[in-house]
Amino acid sequence: MIKFKSILLIVFAVIITQSCSDTSTKSDKEKFIDNLISQMTLAEKVGQMTLYSSGEDPTVPVFNPKFREEIQKGGAGAIFASISMDSIKYLQGLAMKSRLKIPMLFGYDVVHGYKTIFPIPLAETASWDMKMLEKTAAVAADEASASGINWVFAPMVDLARDARWGRVSEGAGEDPYLGGLAAKARVKGFQGSNLKNNNTVAACAKHFAAYGASISGKDYNTVDLSENYLREVYLKPYKSAKDAGVSSMMSAFNEVNGIPATANKKLLTDVLRDEWGFDGFVVSDFASIGELMNHGFAENKEQCAELSINAGLDMDMEASVYKEEIVQPLVDAKKIEISKLNNSVRRILRVKYDLGLFDDPYKYCNEDRAKNKVFTKSNLAIARDMARKSIVLLKNENQLLPLNLSKLKTIALIGPLAKNQADPMGTWIAQGDTTSVVTTYQGLKKQLPKNSKLLYTKGCDIDSDDTSDFKNAIKIAKQSDLILLALGEKGDMSGEAASKGNINLPGVQTKLLETLSKLNKPIVLILTNGRPMTLEKEVKLSNAVLETWILGTTSGDAIADVLTGKYNPSGKLPMTFPRDIGQLPIYYAFKNTGRPSNPDVRYSSRFLDIPSSPLFPFGYGLSYTTFAYSNLKIDKETLSNKDVLTATVNIKNTGDFDGEEVVQLYLRDLIGSVTRPVRELKAYEKIKIKKGETKTIRFEIIPERDLSFVRADLSTGTEDGDFTLFIGGNSDAQLAANFKLKN
Numbered sequence: 001m002i003k004f005k006s007i008l009l010i011v012f013a014v015i016i017t018q019s020c021s022d023t024s025t026k027s028d029k030e031k032f033i034d035n036l037i038s039q040m041t042l043a044e045k046v047g048q049m050t051l052y053s054s055g056e057d058p059t060v061p062v063f064n065p066k067f068r069e070e071i072q073k074g075g076a077g078a079i080f081a082s083i084s085m086d087s088i089k090y091l092q093g094l095a096m097k098s099r100l101k102i103p104m105l106f107g108y109d110v111v112h113g114y115k116t117i118f119p120i121p122l123a124e125t126a127s128w129d130m131k132m133l134e135k136t137a138a139v140a141a142d143e144a145s146a147s148g149i150n151w152v153f154a155p156m157v158d159l160a161r162d163a164r165w166g167r168v169s170e171g172a173g174e175d176p177y178l179g180g181l182a183a184k185a186r187v188k189g190f191q192g193s194n195l196k197n198n199n200t201v202a203a204c205a206k207h208f209a210a211y212g213a214s215i216s217g218k219d220y221n222t223v224d225l226s227e228n229y230l231r232e233v234y235l236k237p238y239k240s241a242k243d244a245g246v247s248s249m250m251s252a253f254n255e256v257n258g259i260p261a262t263a264n265k266k267l268l269t270d271v272l273r274d275e276w277g278f279d280g281f282v283v284s285d286f287a288s289i290g291e292l293m294n295h296g297f298a299e300n301k302e303q304c305a306e307l308s309i310n311a312g313l314d315m316d317m318e319a320s321v322y323k324e325e326i327v328q329p330l331v332d333a334k335k336i337e338i339s340k341l342n343n344s345v346r347r348i349l350r351v352k353y354d355l356g357l358f359d360d361p362y363k364y365c366n367e368d369r370a371k372n373k374v375f376t377k378s379n380l381a382i383a384r385d386m387a388r389k390s391i392v393l394l395k396n397e398n399q400l401l402p403l404n405l406s407k408l409k410t411i412a413l414i415g416p417l418a419k420n421q422a423d424p425m426g427t428w429i430a431q432g433d434t435t436s437v438v439t440t441y442q443g444l445k446k447q448l449p450k451n452s453k454l455l456y457t458k459g460c461d462i463d464s465d466d467t468s469d470f471k472n473a474i475k476i477a478k479q480s481d482l483i484l485l486a487l488g489e490k491g492d493m494s495g496e497a498a499s500k501g502n503i504n505l506p507g508v509q510t511k512l513l514e515t516l517s518k519l520n521k522p523i524v525l526i527l528t529n530g531r532p533m534t535l536e537k538e539v540k541l542s543n544a545v546l547e548t549w550i551l552g553t554t555s556g557d558a559i560a561d562v563l564t565g566k567y568n569p570s571g572k573l574p575m576t577f578p579r580d581i582g583q584l585p586i587y588y589a590f591k592n593t594g595r596p597s598n599p600d601v602r603y604s605s606r607f608l609d610i611p612s613s614p615l616f617p618f619g620y621g622l623s624y625t626t627f628a629y630s631n632l633k634i635d636k637e638t639l640s641n642k643d644v645l646t647a648t649v650n651i652k653n654t655g656d657f658d659g660e661e662v663v664q665l666y667l668r669d670l671i672g673s674v675t676r677p678v679r680e681l682k683a684y685e686k687i688k689i690k691k692g693e694t695k696t697i698r699f700e701i702i703p704e705r706d707l708s709f710v711r712a713d714l715s716t717g718t719e720d721g722d723f724t725l726f727i728g729g730n731s732d733a734q735l736a737a738n739f740k741l742k743n
């Protein structure tokens with residue numbers, strides 16, 4: 001009997017230690033959250049799962065002005081678009097009066113800056129300088145957090161290969177490798193090394209998933225992709241954001257393969273949680289839970305709530321669907337397990353805990369920081385550096401640029417973007433102030449020598465058929481040695497709900513260029529636009545072309561820095577520029593097809609009436625100097641998955657200026673069990689080379705990392721066979737070497 005008792009005692013002791021060790025292994029954070037959840041009513045749980053707009057920022061529509069009373073009852077877990085610290089303090093104060101005093105998140109669309117507005121993300125990506133992307137995100141976080149904001153709806157990481165889609169401006173272009181690096185850099189910039197710091201904010205990677213693949217580039221339109229293509233390309237930047245530790249994600253408006261992203265269990269749970277182990281929370285896009293009814297996916301609000309919560313959508317932005325009166329009956333009818341609600345609340349509370357809001361709900365409401373950290377000279381200097389690094393030199397006939405200021409006595413600056421402060425800011429400008437924007441005219445005026453004359457006229461509008469100022473344009477052009485022509489798009493011609501069926505220069509801008517080109521004066525075309533455009537004629541009529549995108553507050557200074565040679569342009573295109581809209585979607589990593597495109601072969605993959613080649617390829621950008629690539633060497637011609645292949649190449653600066661080059665490495669997998677793209681960017685290095693200097697760059701190819709791909713059965717791995725490696729200054733690189741993978 002004694003033996004039996006002693007065994008029982010031992011078993012009992014083991015159970016106790018086990019359960020103690022279980023609770024002791026739970027972190028303080030998890031214990032704190034468990035305890036809080038155990039006290040919450042269902043109403044308080046769905047309250048945490050509710051995000052309202054404050055209604056203070058005029059650009060963000062408000063659905064529910066009465067939400068203030070709800071906050072006091074614990075009916076809102078977060079507010080967004082609050083634009084004053086007093087308001088944030090007041091609203092947080094209401095939350096602190098609620099029963100459990102759970103602090104709120106304060107979110108905002110800080111997409112390319114808070115008050116100091118940086119170049120649009122597509123422009124920043126054109127710098128290929130990830131340290132700079134991280135730095136501008138960190139500055140944006142510093143300014144936003146100094147203004148009461150602790151959560152930003154950025155980075156937007158949607159890849160896009162169709163320039164008709166207006167939101168290409170907010171992303172990082174067409175390529176999963178470059179887009180993944182940009183996602184990581186921006187998340188690290190916003191979140192820093194510790195969310196508890198008072199100058200870092202929770203980031204939100206958006207819009208999950210594949211929002212940029214909408215059919216015909218029409219915003220909010222259907223996305224229908226093979227799972228293979230979805231995983232091989234479009235999901236990669238979100239995975240990079242997750243791996244970088246992003247605190248939250250925002251679901252996309254669109255459906256993916258028949259299921260709206262907002263209630264897509266396969267994406268929100270199977271991929272995001274089960275495969276990737278994402279432990280942040282997912283917020284819906286604006287009112288998109290309610291839009292499940294428009295999709296024809298839900299019959300009523302009850303079904304919207306049931307489908308979204310069960311799919312793993314944690315927080316409802318402005319659809320007012322996650323309400324007690326809707327969710328309680330669903331729980332009672334066992335259509336929603338309470339554990340689902342607990343999981344969502346847990347993910348939201350974790351971010352609040354990580355931000356330190358439970359220790360100090362007002363930690364982001366520090367008047368001193370607000371006075372000293374926002375719109376500072378050093379922030380503007382960073383913005384200017386980012387802006388000039390984003391500019392891409394597309395053409396420079398006979399080294400027209402940089403401007404030879406000793407010879408140019410009179411310069412004509414013409415165009416609707418020349419003295420324009422609003423449009424070079426673009427959309428999602430948070431608290432940016434357009435009256436603080438440096439125009440191209442102002443930037444040039446500051447840098448031209450005193451004896452240079454700068455004549456100006458608008459010439460035409462961005463988007464009208466008024467040619468009445470052409471005569472002035474001709475007049476000042478005739479008096480000048482050179483014409484600077486500032487053309488492009490309005491700031492709101494890209495961004496959300498800005499898809500276009502025509503991506504030529506709007507209005508009569510091209511007509512103005514054609515008119516001026518008859519004067520036989522050198523013309524520098526300065527483009528301000530938020531997307532690749534069809535510019536073949538304009539490029540032909542210009543002697544030099546600068547793609548300046550939308551550069552934000554310091555726009556004119558950055559443009560002048562490049563025009564005068566103070567900065568030698570180093571940008572490279574993050575998206576292919578088409579010759580014709582009929583080519584869209586167009587991208588460098590295309591498939592060879594069974595009848596590869598050949599203009600001389602009728603029965604090949606081509607158009608009868610337009611070329612297949614782009615106007616400018618992905619990765620393209622000129623410098624004021626020139627670079628010569630030579631001596632590409634690989635250290636082995638055959639390797640197994642256990643080996644590393646090293647490639648080296650020499651780059652010589654063969655021109656008259658010190659400059660920077662983005663040395664790009666592309667791979668082609670010649671045969672695969674699914675067809676493989678003709679090229680894929682796998683590595684790059686941006687380097688400074690002095691004139692006359694030669695540098696040797698070294699790359700490593702690691703098979704599992706660089707040669708793996710998604711197979712037909714959706715497994716990921718390498719396959720033996722032949723590969724070609726290309727290195728050069730854009731995706732058309734011709735310097736090549738072949739190697740074999742043999743395991």
Ligand code: GLC
Nearest residue numbers: 060109153206207285286496
């Ligand atoms: C918008 C956008 C999203 C933004 C949100 C809040 O509709 O799609 O990017 O963060 O609503 O403004």
